Amino acid sequence: MRTPGPTSARFRTLVVIYGVAIVLATLFACATRGDTDWWSVGALALLFVVAEHRDRVFIDETGLSGSIAVALAAAYFLASEGWVGGAFLCCALGGLYVPHVRGRAFSKIVVNSASFGLSALAASGVLSLVRALELSVGEAVLAFLVGVGTYWILNSLLLSVATAALSGERMRSQLFELIRSDTVMLLFGLGGGICGVVMAEVGVWAGLATLVALLVALDVFVISVPAGLTVLRSAWAIVLARGVSGGVAGTVGAVVTRGLAISALGAIAGLVAGMVAGAVVVVCIVGARLLMRHRHVDLALLAGLVTAESAFPVIGATCGVAVALAGMSAGLIVASGVVVVGSLAVVWRRRSRSVGPPVDDDVLMAAVVEAMLEGLPSPTRDR
Numbered sequence: 001m002r003t004p005g006p007t008s009a010r011f012r013t014l015v016v017i018y019g020v021a022i023v024l025a026t027l028f029a030c031a032t033r034g035d036t037d038w039w040s041v042g043a044l045a046l047l048f049v050v051a052e053h054r055d056r057v058f059i060d061e062t063g064l065s066g067s068i069a070v071a072l073a074a075a076y077f078l079a080s081e082g083w084v085g086g087a088f089l090c091c092a093l094g095g096l097y098v099p100h101v102r103g104r105a106f107s108k109i110v111v112n113s114a115s116f117g118l119s120a121l122a123a124s125g126v127l128s129l130v131r132a133l134e135l136s137v138g139e140a141v142l143a144f145l146v147g148v149g150t151y152w153i154l155n156s157l158l159l160s161v162a163t164a165a166l167s168g169e170r171m172r173s174q175l176f177e178l179i180r181s182d183t184v185m186l187l188f189g190l191g192g193g194i195c196g197v198v199m200a201e202v203g204v205w206a207g208l209a210t211l212v213a214l215l216v217a218l219d220v221f222v223i224s225v226p227a228g229l230t231v232l233r234s235a236w237a238i239v240l241a242r243g244v245s246g247g248v249a250g251t252v253g254a255v256v257t258r259g260l261a262i263s264a265l266g267a268i269a270g271l272v273a274g275m276v277a278g279a280v281v282v283v284c285i286v287g288a289r290l291l292m293r294h295r296h297v298d299l300a301l302l303a304g305l306v307t308a309e310s311a312f313p314v315i316g317a318t319c320g321v322a323v324a325l326a327g328m329s330a331g332l333i334v335a336s337g338v339v340v341v342g343s344l345a346v347v348w349r350r351r352s353r354s355v356g357p358p359v360d361d362d363v364l365m366a367a368v369v370e371a372m373l374e375g376l377p378s379p380t381r382d383r
Helices: 011-032 038-052 067-080 084-096 096-104 104-131 136-165 171-201 204-223 229-234 236-258 265-292 299-308 309-325 326-352 361-374
Strands: none
Touching: 011 084, 011 104, 011 136, 038 067, 038 204, 067 084, 067 104, 067 136, 067 171, 067 204, 067 265, 084 104, 084 171, 096 104, 104 136, 104 204, 171 204, 204 326, 236 309, 265 299, 265 309, 309 326
16 A cells, blocks of 8 residues: 555544454464464565565556565465464564655554455465365365465455545445456465475475575566566566476476486486477467467577577576475575576676666567567557
8 A cells, every 4th residue: 555645534444443453463363373483484574574665566557566475475384384373473564664664654554564464364264274174186276276366355355445445436446456456466476375385395494495586586577677567468478488488397307307316417318308398388389379360380480489588498497407406495495596596697687788778688578579479569669
């Protein structure tokens, strides 16, 4: 909640209600704490606060923040620890947004804390119930998606109620806008939930490392892209190809490395196989797009695109081989380090340019490829 506006009796009443809910939820969290280490809760809370301070509002009036990933990681991990109230404490601290603290905007601090914390509490409760029911794999995955949706919808609902009370606008329109702007982050919410699974099933350090890597990659490749999401949304085939190719490359790399008895030859073969598999994914996705649009495939375009997008299969395959060689916990930490270093290299490359407009390579790639696929100028040419 960022937009200032005149206070009203209805908004002040709502702030009091949210404040009471925060107190009650805090008492519940303190009363139900088990043997969970405070340092892990503190680490998740710190990551949530940092992610919330890295938010960005784009020119198309949509906003992005990686906090949903931390919220879902905390919700799953603390549900596995039997302390659903811990998720509330982690996320409620996200309301301490520095500009609001400096401006003494206590009402907005209360609203944000309640929205983040209560949504995480509800999601953690859903995920705790899932674990208790001992569902099948398919049912557990479906219930996991329900937990992610619980946070997403409840957070949007609580914020829309407060925004409507403050501005006097209809709550339905506010809710729709919040849900629409946050839809793109659902994928990262799922990723954060998987990090929570890693924290619970593999190790806390491995889970925190993967969560940090996810937040860094999200910040570099989504939130900090100069032109925002408009271009990347228009070239959804490229975005999809990048994500899927990296995942497939990592999986194939790990399987091949393990299949060859985890030797030096196995590592090399796993790296090569993963890179090839990732390249095949790019070819399949973009080729299918070309076939649907133009009934033919441009081989020169595909070859150039595979070359330009080779970094993602390389990173994915390297991560997969690292997991196979070092074990799940150590491998995930190494893989996370690879992702962080690669992302920081992209940041350095962006900032090292002193000539020309601040246009990112990702933006140029997405715009050019989309223009070639469509045979039309990019719809973002005026931005």
